[in-house]
Amino acid sequence: MTITLAVLDMAGTTVLDGGLVERAFTAAVGAVGVAPDAPAYPGMLDYVRATMGESKITVFRALLDNDEDRAQTANQAFEQAYADLVDAGHCDPVPGAAEAITRLRDNGIKVALGTGFAAPTRDRLLAGLGWENLVDLSLTPAEAGRGRPYPDLVLTAVLRLGITDVRQVAVVGDTTADVHSGLRAGATVVAGVLTGAHDRAALTAAGATHVLDSVRELPDLLIKPESR
DSSP states (O other), rough: OOOEEEESSSTTEEEOOOTHHHHHHHHHHTTTTTTTTTTHHHHHHHHHHTTTTSOOOHHHHHHTTTTTHHHHHHHHHHHHHHHHHTTTTOOEEOOTTTHHHHHHHHOOOOEEEEOOOHHHHHHHHHHHHHHTTSEEEEEOOOHHHOOOTTHHHHHHHHTTOOOOOOOOOOOEEHHHHHHHHHHHHSSSEEEESSSSSSSHHHHHHHSSSSSSSSGHHHHHHHSOGGGG
């Protein structure tokens, strides 16, 4: 099956996170009264690490016992803290990521970016990297319906970019949530990368069809030899 769309995660897959999620998380739970020395903090941090890639508001709802007001407060604090870190220059592309995306598009493969962040944070991240025009589409959970591990981000990209068959899709991410999302969407290639949150064993156990050292290896996987 020829791949015509690649749906790529952002933080940890195409963008070096550098621990920004955890730093922003500390600010977020601090906004609802949970300090780093609080007894609940280590368990909350473990949960954040385990759910990397998922929609951030759903993570905060789970952490805060579905108290919607506290979850919204924490989520807003998280997005603001992350955006401030991005604005301060604390973000970089994964080496070779932009070149890999360009090579895919030059070979007829559309590229969509998906993220668990809110749209303003996504936009700040793209602007900080100078990537506003690098891809065909970028999506957040609010724009797709639900975040990972649901298939909505992938399927929304399929619809908006006019892909005729979900088997023509490759999904790439650094977390088990990315893998689950790709499998549930019916993608043929669901690749994990080792530049982010989860290791080879976790990605393989989640059902990844491939595990790559980096997204820069993706063009060699997807582009047919006669097209290279």
